[in-house]
Amino acid sequence: MSTLSTHLLDHDRTVAKAPTSAVPTARPAADAPALSGSDLRGADRPGADLPSAERLNWLRAGVLGANDGIVSVAATVVGVAGAATGVSTLAVAGVAALVAGALSMAAGEYVSVSSQRDAERVLRAHGVRDAEESLTNPWHAALASLVAFVVGGVVPLLAMLGPWGGEARVVATFAAVVVALVVTGTVSARLGGAPAGRAVLRNVVGGSLAMAITYGIGSLVGLAV
Numbered sequence: 282m283s284t285l286s287t288h289l290l291d292h293d294r295t296v297a298k299a300p301t302s303a304v305p306t307a308r309p310a311a312d313a314p315a316l317s318g319s320d321l322r323g324a325d326r327p328g329a330d331l332p333s334a335e336r337l338n339w340l341r342a343g344v345l346g347a348n349d350g351i352v353s354v355a356a357t358v359v360g361v362a363g364a365a366t367g368v369s370t371l372a373v374a375g376v377a378a379l380v381a382g383a384l385s386m387a388a389g390e391y392v393s394v395s396s397q398r399d400a401e402r403v404l405r406a407h408g409v410r411d412a413e414e415s416l417t418n419p420w421h422a423a424l425a426s427l428v429a430f431v432v433g434g435v436v437p438l439l440a441m442l443g444p445w446g447g448e449a450r451v452v453a454t455f456a457a458v459v460v461a462l463v464v465t466g467t468v469s470a471r472l473g474g475a476p477a478g479r480a481v482l483r484n485v486v487g488g489s490l491a492m493a494i495t496y497g498i499g500s501l502v503g504l505a506v
Contacts, residue, residue, distance in 0.1 A: 338397075338417045339425040340472055342390050346426035348465045349386060350433030352488045354378045355458045356495040358441040362451055363499025364506075368442060371450075375438040382434060387427035394419035436461045455492060462488045 357378035358371055365371070398417050404410035440457035441450050466481035 337472070338394065339421040342394075342422040343425040343429040344465055344469045344472065346383075346386050346390070346429030347433035348462070348469070348484065350379070350382060350430035351436055351458055351461045351465065352491050353382045354434035355437035355454055355488065356491040358437055359451055359454055359492045360495030360499035362441065362454075363496040363501075364503030366447065366450075371441055372438075375434075375441060379431060379434040379438060383427045383430040386430045387423040390426040391419045391423040394422040433461065433465070451496065455489070458488055458492065459485055 354375060358375045361371055361374040394417050398419060401410055401416050405412055405414075405416075437454050437458050440454040443450065443453055445453055462484040463481050466484035467477045469484075470477040470480035
């Protein structure tokens, strides 16, 4: 027998004599909890404990509706205040902006979310989207947007129609709008998991510019007519 064959034979005998206890085996821990089917389904999906897409959709619509209501109604009444100081004129302009803006926001959200739902149905039909996941509801988004717009728009309207007069109306409206925009900016940032400071700054700067520009235009129009 050759030297190579002798070494191979000795190696095989050594492996055969090795105790089986030396070979590690995987054993489940005695105290490991049993996972149900629902646990397994949730465990393999990152963010399974996050709010549903439908809930996030109407929350988004509500925050955007409130923010738009604050800015658009404030810009309208401040712009009119630059040209006219009559309380009745400001009230008519503010209510008109409130109603028109709320209906416009609701219609826009309904159309937008309806298109999103159509896309979700296509994804579901092709197996890309889980059939158990609920579709976004355009009616929920439209209603949330309409209500939020009215609530947000009431803030500058009440500030403009307060018991003060003259330039104090514009100052009071400006202050109320800034506070309201800080609130909506903070809420929107927390919903999206973004830093609140940046969102608040965008809201306040954008709303302030809108009011300043419309007030300037209203003042020019008032001088012209």
